[in-house]
Amino acid sequence: MHTAHRENVTATLIVAAPAARVFAVLADPTTHSAIDGTGWVQDAADRAPLTEVGQVFRMDMDHPRQVNGYYKVANQVHVLDPPxxxxxxxxxxxxxxxxxxxxxxxxYELVPLGPSETEVTLVYDWSAVPQHIRDHVxxxxxxxxxxxxSLQHLAELVAVASSDSTNK
Structure with a gap:
C-alpha cells in the first residue's frame, strides 16, 4: 500500500520479523543497495552501522541523469530511535x-505487531526542497x-537474515 501527498509519499508493509531485526538491517548501510527499489544505490562508501543522530554515511550511486551516471551522496542521520x-x-x-x-x-517507522511481525512505513519527504531544486528535479x-x-526488498533481506541466524 502506498499513498502520495503533495510533498511526501509513503508505503507500508507488514514484515515477518521482530522490529529489532528489521531495524538492524536498516541501520546497516551495506544493505541499502539491496533494499533500494530503483537500482540507483550501488554500494556503501561508509560501512559502519548507523548508531547516532548526526552520523554521516556516504553511498555510491548510479543514475542516468547524472554526468557519467555515477555520483556519491552524503546522508546524515536525523532520526534514530531503535527499534x-x-x-x-x-x-x-x-x-x-x-x-x-x-x-x-x-x-522508516517500525511498529511491532507482536514478537515476529512489524509494520514498516517508509516515508520519502521533499517538503524542505527549495523551489530552484524543484524546478530542476x-x-x-x-x-x-x-x-x-523497497519495502518488499527489505522484507526479503530480513527473512534471509532470520534464516541465517537460525541456521548457525
Whole structure:
C-alpha cells in the first residue's frame, strides 16, 4: 500500500520479523543497495552501522541523469530511535568537506505487531526542497512503486537474515 501527498509519499508493509531485526538491517548501510527499489544505490562508501543522530554515511550511486551516471551522496542521520524509527536526509559533500542537503529525507517507522511481525512505513519527504531544486528535479524522482519495491526488498533481506541466524 502506498499513498502520495503533495510533498511526501509513503508505503507500508507488514514484515515477518521482530522490529529489532528489521531495524538492524536498516541501520546497516551495506544493505541499502539491496533494499533500494530503483537500482540507483550501488554500494556503501561508509560501512559502519548507523548508531547516532548526526552520523554521516556516504553511498555510491548510479543514475542516468547524472554526468557519467555515477555520483556519491552524503546522508546524515536525523532520526534514530531503535527499534522504532530511523531516517536520514540526503545531500552531497563539497570539495571542502562541507555537507549540503537538498531538502529531501527518507525515514522508516517500525511498529511491532507482536514478537515476529512489524509494520514498516517508509516515508520519502521533499517538503524542505527549495523551489530552484524543484524546478530542476521533478518530485518524487521515481515512480509510485519505488517505496513498495523497497519495502518488499527489505522484507526479503530480513527473512534471509532470520534464516541465517537460525541456521548457525
Amino acid at each position: 522504532r524509527a530511523i531516517g536520514w536526509r540526503t545531500g552531497e559533500e563539497k570539495d571542502d568537506g562541507h555537507l549540503e542537503f537538498g531538502g529531501w529525507s527518507w525515514s 521533478g518530485f518524487p524522482p521515481f515512480g509510485p512503486d519505488h517505496l513498495t519495491n
